[in-house]
Amino acid sequence: MKKILKKTAFTLTLLTGLLLVFIGGRFLFHPEAAETAFGISVPVHGNFSFHYIKGIRDLCAGAALMGLLLTGERRGVGVLLLAITPVPVVDLSLVLRAPNHIATALYPHLIAIVLGAALGIYYIFSTNKNQKHAAL
Template sequence: MKNTSEKITFYSTLSIGILLVFIGLFFLLNPLAAEAGFGISVPVNGNFSFHYIKGIRDLFSGITILGLLWTGERRALGVLLLAGTIVPVMDFCLVLHNPAYEAGKLIQHLVAIIMLLALGGYYLSSTAKKTSHAL
C-alpha cells in the first residue's frame, strides 16, 4: 500500500467484508436476535425464510468483497460497492416504513450507504480503466 488513503480504504473495505460475513452468519445461526438489531420485526411463526435470505445475502456479499480485496481487483470492487449500495438503501427504506421503527436503527443503514458510495467511488477513481476488446 502506497499512502494513507489506500490504507484507510483497504481497512475500511476489509472491515465491511468481515462485518457482512458476521451479520450473515448471525442471521443464519440466531435469526431472532439478528432481526432485533436490523430494525424490523417479522412475524415468523416458526418460518425464518426472511432471516435466511438476509443471512445468505450478507454472507455472499461479505465473501465477495473479501475475495475481490484479496485478489487485488480494485476496479471490480469499486463497481460491486457502488452497485451494492442498493442493498442498504432498500434496507433503510424497509426500516423507515416499518410502523414500529426506531430512528436509531436507521443510522447503521445510512452509514453503510455513505461508506459504500465513498469506497466504491474511490476504487473506481483511483484505478486505471483497462481497455477491452471483448464484444
C-alpha cells in the same frame, strides 16, 4: 496523503466485508437477534425463510468483497460496492416504514450507504484502467 487514503479505504472495505459476513452468519444462525438489530420486527411463527435469504445474501456479498479486495482486484471492488449500495438503501426504507422503528436502527444502514458509495467511487476512480486483471 495518498498512501493514508489507500490504507484507510482498504481497512474500511475489509471491515465492511467482515461485518457483512458476520451479519449474514447472524441471520442464518440467530435470526431473531439479527432481526432486532436490523431494526424491524416481523411475525414469522417459526418460519425464518426470509431471514435465511438475507443471511446468505449478506454472507456472500461480504465474502465476494473480501475476495476481490485481497486478490488486488480494486476496480472489481469498486464495481461490486456500487452495485450493492442499493441494498442498504432498500433496507433503510424498510426500517423507516416499520411501525415503531427505533431511530438508532437507521444509523447502520445510513453508514452502509455512505461507505458503499464513497468507497465504490474511490476504487473506480483511483484504479489504473490499464491494470491487468487476475482473470486475464
